[in-house]
Amino acid sequence: MESFKVKGSPTIGLVMATFGFFIGFAAVSLYGPVAKNLKEILGLSGFLLGLLVAAPNLTGSLLRIPFAAWVDKVGGKIPLATLLVLSVIGMAGLSTLLYLYYPNLEPWMYWLILFFGFLSGCGIATFSVGIAQTAYWFPESKQGFALGIYAGVGNLAPGIFGMILPFALKEIGLTTSYILWFGFLLIGTVMYTLFAKDAPYFQLIKAGIPREEAIKKAKELGQELIPTGSLIESLKNSARHIETWALVALYFTSFGGFLALTGWFIVFWVQSYDMEVRHAGLLMAFGFSLLASVIRIFGGWVSDKIGGELVSIIAFSMVLVGAIVIIIGGNTNFVVSLSGEILMGAGMGIANGAIFKLVPKYVPHATGGAAGWVGGLGAFGGFVVPPILGLFVEAHGVLGYSKGFIVYVILAISAIIISSILWKAYGKEINKPIEE
Incomplete structure (x- = not known):
């Protein structure tokens, strides 16, 4: 066993985790671009429409909890590959249904489409798995920037697919578009499985090297974070920290809000301004999703410098102003509404980068479990919010x-208050882990 050589590097670990997250995370845009078509064919209410748009986010959020904690036990490769396979099954089912029946869909098929949305959404859960996988590869002083790159690049997927899909729908049709999406996901899953590598500690353990020796060698190779227990222990350990639940609340607004609006903004532009779905997809992509994804890198970087707590306060203030601006714009002032979308996208992106800088800081000994709680329950906002927005449509x-x-x-107001409390308590401890 002494001759065992660890494969991969932090760069390879980051690239493959980001790639796996990218191909799985595209499911956020699964139904947004075709919501209007399905609404008309199936005769959906505002609530059922919102539920359909949000469907992938249910499994995409809740499965983050056990799968991220599983990383602490076996590393990131197996959990992430498992989620991608489940997503492949969902996309295969959806593609088959559309191939056989579209556009002659029956109302009862709504529930089957919803089910395939749940399965496809498993790929969204790769986020917290990749967060933990990346964190184990990098020292804490570089985690903010590394996690910013991981999440920023991976987060580009919904914007890119939300932008491309409407054009594909027009040129090659809905069924062919989804079949090609299925092919992309299948090939990507195979590539991830072939090339992804776990952090040194997990490779050493799998090679049969005793834990103490594996820890020593992993630290010599630059791995600072070492898991302390099993999946259940990781969840329990991280759940004991009140800071974990504060971050869950913040992430519910920033990332859960991001997931919800990535699908909903296309519907918003189409219905509020009678816009073509292609143009709505472009506005959602460039004015919100891609912006939030790219600026997330900046959020992680600046959090390394001045602390994630202060960055969160500033970011959620931007979200607050953006939401107010959209309300003022109504459905008559396009420029005002677009300005609000841009403000919200920038604010959510920066906040996302800041919050996950704080996860390994607050819970360094159970990062996978904490990432599961924060990423899972926080992202649950992506499932909860769209149906509520649909109720406003039914009422007004x-x-x-x-x-x-x-x-x-x-x-946003709630998030600003929570961020301020954290800033007062821990704001000066920028890179120093909180003691047990």
């Missing part, structure tokens, strides 16, 4: 698409 008609953003006003 077209105006409900803008009035519904009062939900984000409330969430």
